[in-house]
Amino acid sequence: MKILLTGANGFVGARIRAAAPVICAPSLRGAEKEDIDRLIDTVQPDAILHTAAISDIGACAKDPEGSYHANVLVPEYLAKAANGAKLVLFSSDQVYSGAKGDKPFTEDDVATANLYAEEKLEMENRVLAIDPNAVMLRATWMYDMPMFGVPNRSNLITMFLNAAITQKPLALSKEEFRGITYVREVAEQTLQAVNLPGGAYNFGSEADVSMYALAELFMKKTGMKLNLQEKSGGENLWMNCAKLKNAGGGFETTAEGLATCIEDYNLSLLGQ
Structure with a gap:
């Protein structure tokens, strides 16, 4: 399988790159639809693992235009250009940042409390409207x-x-x-996520x-x-990760x- 990886020099992407043969995309910072179209036409991947983002909550608040482009528009461009490639995109557990409760949150319990979370949720909705087979990984804080x-x-x-x-x-x-999740396990599970049915998944350690x-x-x-x-x-x-487990994934x-x-x-x- 030919896998195109974005964010290959990032915290998650670097571990994926070390774990499996992938084609590393150039930086997509500031990329427009034509740039994404050209990249996909050149690589013609079977799957796209999109880990690139502006994930710092404070940075998003300071530069809402830049973060919206990176966190919403670039994923949307990828979805429109994918041409049948399996899309796996990183979302965030921040979509629960405004949720309350004494039980772990399921995928239906979304409640945002910051701009980054709002962008990630909008990204999920826009991409899934274009490609219902796309996979959204609501990732936790990670460490290594x-x-x-x-x-x-x-x-x-x-x-x-x-x-x-x-x-x-x-x-x-x-x-x-x-x-909170060990990022090397995230890298392994992300490579397996190409086999998941489309939709949003809580993705990380419970x-x-x-x-x-x-x-x-x-x-x-x-x-x-x-x-x-x-x-x-x-x-x-x-997060409650039962949906991921039932689909064959899962973490320590x-x-x-x-x-x-x-x-x-x-x-x-x-x-x-």
């Missing part, structure tokens, strides 16, 4: 150790490591639950423990000490994924 030659964003594992090194107080809540408990797990698995402090409250951003839980990451990088050696 730094990858050589690729910009690394602050994430769960680097937050814990920095806290262990500096011993600065780390305040987390026993009441806050959030699905939150089985609180943020505070995750920090405790990190200390237990690595032997490192954190200056861990408890804070009250916190917003839950958790947040706690299981963190344990796998620690084992993959032998981080327990740092605590000795």
